[in-house]
Structures are given as C-alpha cells and as structure tokens.
Amino acid sequence: xxxxxxxxxxxxxxxxxxxxxxxxxxxxxxxxxxxxxxxxxxxxxxxxxxxxxxxxxxxxxxxxxxxxxxxxxxxxxxxxxxxxxxxxxxxxxxxxxxxxxxxxxxxxxxxxxxxxxxxxxxxxxxxxxxxxxxxxxxxxxxxxxxxxxxxxxxxxxxxxxxxxxxxxxxxxxxxxxxxxxxxxxxxxxxxxxxxxxxxxxxxxxxxxxxxxxxxxxxxxxxxxxxxxxxxxxxxxxxxxxxxxxxxxxxxxxxxxxxxxxxxxxxxxxxxxxxxxxxxxxxxxx
Amino acid sequence: xxxxxxxxxxxxxxxxxxxxxxxxxxxxxxxxxxxxxxxxxxxxxxxxxxxxxxxxxxxxxxxxxxxxxxxxxxxxxxxxxxxxxxxxxxxxxxxxxxxxxxxxxxxxxxxxxxxxxxxxxxxxxxxxxxxxxxxxxxxxxxxxxxxxxxxxxxxxxxxxxxxxxxxxxxxxxxxxxxxxxxxxxxxxxxxxxxxxxxxxxxxxxxxxxxxxxxxxxxxxxxxxxxxxxxxxxxxxxxxxxxxxxxxxxxxxxxxxxxxxxxxxxxxxxxxxxxxxxxxxxxxxxxxxxxxxxxxxxxxxxxxxxxxxx
Numbered sequence: 260x261x262x263x264x265x266x267x268x269x270x271x272x273x274x275x276x277x278x279x280x281x282x283x284x285x286x287x288x289x290x291x292x293x294x295x296x297x298x299x300x301x302x303x304x305x306x307x308x309x310x311x312x313x314x315x316x317x318x319x320x321x322x323x324x325x326x327x328x329x330x331x332x333x334x335x336x337x338x339x340x341x342x343x344x345x346x347x348x349x350x351x352x353x354x355x356x357x358x359x360x361x362x363x364x365x366x367x368x369x370x371x372x373x374x375x376x377x378x379x380x381x382x383x384x385x386x387x388x389x390x391x392x393x394x395x396x397x398x399x400x401x402x403x404x405x406x407x408x409x410x411x412x413x414x415x416x417x418x419x420x421x422x423x424x425x426x427x428x429x430x431x432x433x434x435x436x437x438x439x440x441x442x443x444x445x446x447x448x449x450x451x452x453x454x455x456x457x458x459x460x461x462x463x464x465x466x467x468x469x470x471x472x473x474x475x476x477x478x479x480x481x482x483x484x485x486x487x488x489x490x491x492x493x494x495x496x497x498x499x500x501x502x503x504x505x506x507x508x509x510x511x512x513x514x515x516x517x518x519x520x521x522x523x524x525x526x527x528x529x530x531x532x533x534x535x536x537x538x539x540x541x542x543x544x
Numbered sequence: 545x546x547x548x549x550x551x552x553x554x555x556x557x558x559x560x561x562x563x564x565x566x567x568x569x570x571x572x573x574x575x576x577x578x579x580x581x582x583x584x585x586x587x588x589x590x591x592x593x594x595x596x597x598x599x600x601x602x603x604x605x606x607x608x609x610x611x612x613x614x615x616x617x618x619x620x621x622x623x624x625x626x627x628x629x630x631x632x633x634x635x636x637x638x639x640x641x642x643x644x645x646x647x648x649x650x651x652x653x654x655x656x657x658x659x660x661x662x663x664x665x666x667x668x669x670x671x672x673x674x675x676x677x678x679x680x681x682x683x684x685x686x687x688x689x690x691x692x693x694x695x696x697x698x699x700x701x702x703x704x705x706x707x708x709x710x711x712x713x714x715x716x717x718x719x720x721x722x723x724x725x726x727x728x729x730x731x732x733x734x735x736x737x738x739x740x741x742x743x744x745x746x747x748x749x750x751x752x753x754x755x756x757x758x759x760x761x762x763x764x765x766x767x768x769x770x771x772x773x774x775x776x777x778x779x780x781x782x783x784x785x786x787x788x789x790x791x792x793x794x795x796x797x798x799x800x801x802x803x804x805x806x807x808x809x810x811x812x813x814x815x816x817x818x819x820x821x822x823x824x825x826x827x828x829x830x831x832x833x834x835x836x837x838x839x840x841x842x843x844x845x846x847x848x849x850x851x852x853x
Contacts, residue, residue: 286646290660292723296664297663299685356571357572359571360568360573363565363569367565369558375573386784386828388824389583389587390583392587393583393822395813396818397579397582397586415575416572446568474668475668478787493668496670496674500674517670517671518668525663525666532662
C-alpha cells in the first residue's frame, strides 16, 4: 500500500472517494499524454497528403495509400530482414558467450579468475562514445565495414550480461556441481544440463532485454553501414526522414511499420519486457 | 557489492580447472580484449595524435585537448548537455516516482496504466523523434492545442516554432526524452516500493503519522538507494544523449540543441577528425567519472541502507 493514498479500509469515506477520483483523473491524463503520440502517428499515417495539407482529418479520408507508397519508395522488407537477423544473432550469441564466461567466473576455480572479473567490472564505467571510434576503425580494418559481421559480432560481447548472469549463477547451490562431478559429468555438461535449465526466467528476461536493445540500437548501425541493403529499421527510418522531411503521411506510415513488430511483441509478452528491463536496472545497481 | 568473501572451499583453486576456466571464458575474453581493452587504448592513442583521413600522421601530445577548449561549438555542446542533465534527470525522477506511487496499490485499470506508461520505453526512438517533430512543428498539434485552450479563455498566445528556435529546440528534445524514458523510472521505482515492508507503514500509522509524514519518513528513505541508482543512471544517460537531438533537430538551429555525443559523431564521421572526436570522448569520460565519484561521496548524506544501520 502506498503511503500517500488512503488505505483500503478508508476508501469508502467521502474523502477517500474524492481522492480516488482525483487519482484516476491524474492517471488518465498521464495515459493520454503517453498514448497521444501513437494516436497522432496512426491517424496521420492514414491521411493522404492533400487532405493533411487541408487539415481534413475526417475518417472519410482514411486510406492505406501512404503505406503502399512507403513500401514502394523504401525497402522496408529488407530493413525488417536485417533487423531480425541482427537482433536474433546478437541475442543468441551474447547470451551463450556471456553465460559460458559467467559460469566460469561463478563456479570454476582457476588462477586469475577474480582479477580478471574485476577488470571486466572496471570497464562497465567506460561510456560508449569512447569505444565507438576505435571499434569503427577495427571493424574497417577487419574488412567488415557495411556487412552483417559489423552489425552482429561486437554485440556478442557484453560485460553487463556476463556480470548479471554471474551474480545469478553464484546464487545456485554449489552442491549441484559437486554431485554431478561425482557422477563423472564434465563442466560443459554441468553448464548445459544443470545451470542453463535452472536459469530459465533470468535467461528469458535478459534475452528480451538484449533483443529490444539490439532492435532499437541506432548509433552503431548508423556508423558501420552505408548501403541501403545493410540498414536496420532505425537507420532506414532515419534516412527516410532525410529524403521526405515534410511528407508527414509517409513518415508516419514508416514509423508505424517500424514500431508494429516490437509493440505487438510487447503487448503479448509485456510481463517479460518489464521484467527484463527491471532486471537490467536492478542488476546494474 | 559484487565480490563477496566466499566460503574457503570456493576460494581454493582446482588444478583440473585451470585451463578449463580459461576455455569457458575464451570467447568472451577475445571480444573483451579487442572491442573494449584494445579499443580504449587505441582511443587514448588517437586522442594524442594527429589522425585524419589516412590514419596516423604524428604524435601531438595534448594538442587535441587544447584545441577543444578553444572550440566555441564544443562549449556550446557542453552547455546544452548540461541543460539536458538538469532539466531531464530531476523531472524524470519526480514523474517516475509519482507514477509509481500512484500505481503501487490495488486500483482499477492498474494493468492498463502500466501498459501505457511503459509503451514508449520499448519504442524505437527514431520513430518517437519523427512523431515529436510533427507534434512540435509550428502549426502542429502541441501549438494548436495550447492556442486553442488559450482562445477559450480569451487569451491570444503566440506559440514558437519550437524546432526552429534557438531558445525552444532544446525543450522539444527534453519533452521527447521524458516521454520516452519516464516509464523506465516508474518500473524501477515500482519494484523498489514493493520491497518496502508493510509493518513500517502500520507502525507509522499507529504512531499517528499522516499520509505525508509516512511518505516523507518511511517511503522516501526506504527507496533512497533506488533514487540514487536512478539518479546516477539517468545522469550518465543524459551525458550521452544522442539519438533524440540527432533525429529531431539535427542539433540545430545554429547548434542550439547539439549534444556532446552528437558533436563527437559529427567530428568523427562528417569531418573525419578522429583525433578531435576521441579527445572529446575522453573529456566526456573524465567528466562522467568525476561526476559519479562526487555523487558516490555525497550519497552518504542522503541514501539510507538498511543493512549498514
């Protein structure tokens, strides 16, 4: 129970009812503000340019013409494909690599482990702009500029994910490993058959978090791609703004197309989204 | 925080796990050394050299850093970033906390509110920026709404062309950022509020504390570690603001909304001055580092940790 509102037993009093009504009004106003940009986006995307210029937003004007036109002038199919390939690869790769390292940091005993882990943690402080330029030069040196490896491979490595999983793995009882070892199981087998199955919820939450971060990432794909064929959705959408800066119907149709998949997944898996992002926040504390 | 003192048996190294440990870490370690350790050293090197289109030309010592202090656009970007910091961070914390307090109770439509408040967080920021360009255009919905409301009260107001104004373009960026990120603050606060023990409120209630006193003396101290975390986290985010001004205003007009990271991007990839851009990135790093250090010192005065009492 929150502290600034009456408790349930008081809620039948007049004062309680008034408080509730005011609270609902404030919450509703907030909801309207949050949702208004989405409504504007959808409405304008349905209005043809002439009607928009005449400020005629009546439903009689609604048509899907902007969507047809957007798909004609912008290779959104390709952007979708790129974003899907990149986001899924980054998520799977990052979770596997981080999980392997986290398992060793949490449950194997080797010399230099704690020093190395401290070095990992120390780099969490480094802001992204510091590594942006050298990583661009490294990618170009590797011959990966404007290619899938440039978009995917650097995303495999995350100190944050490693740290988060290590914390979780440290919390699992050590007797599990010892018993399995007694039965002759290798470390790889312990990781795959005992630790991974036990970390289902944390892996699901982290995967959603990594996926949406990769899907929405903008600066890195902007820097390492140049051809339209390699653009992800945010970068493609941004180049579209450059070409059609005042064709609002088309821009909004493009935005709707870009948002639809993430918002659909969000509506279906809201709990996991919120958990993934909460986990990222609390894990980072 | 993270390296607890483990049981003694866990501390001892196992001979059979020496190479195995490194084998498990190897994939991660390669990426860590290339994309983080090598990159950081590389970046530092570039910032001390003359580095143009063709790569390394010569060492120049601190010249790139000296040049920064003479660059009025860099100061402009620094001031803008400071503006973003002091406008965005406090309002985001206050709004997020208010939303979390309101939603942390049984309430009809609670699920709906949470769904809606969090929706912008998962939105691609580029799409959000495009809509806000329309919302804040001269004859756009925001101006139309305010002018319409003012007219109802018989007032004639002259609304600005937000994105074309050196004074107001920054505010449009602030509103976009608040819309996008407040849901995140709310969700983290909600998690913190759910961790406050009921007994504390019951006890305060018995002692005759009113709603405000319960908030001031129970809720606020109990969630202060979260406030501290969010404050530092959001401040670091504000220091590194990029996409919002990049898509919405392109930093304009006349660099009025240009952020530091945006200027780093332009220096590196438009002007191909990797050396200058790297020096700026390091300047920003040092700035963030000192800021975080000061906050860490100051937290002792206002953050309440149950365990340490």
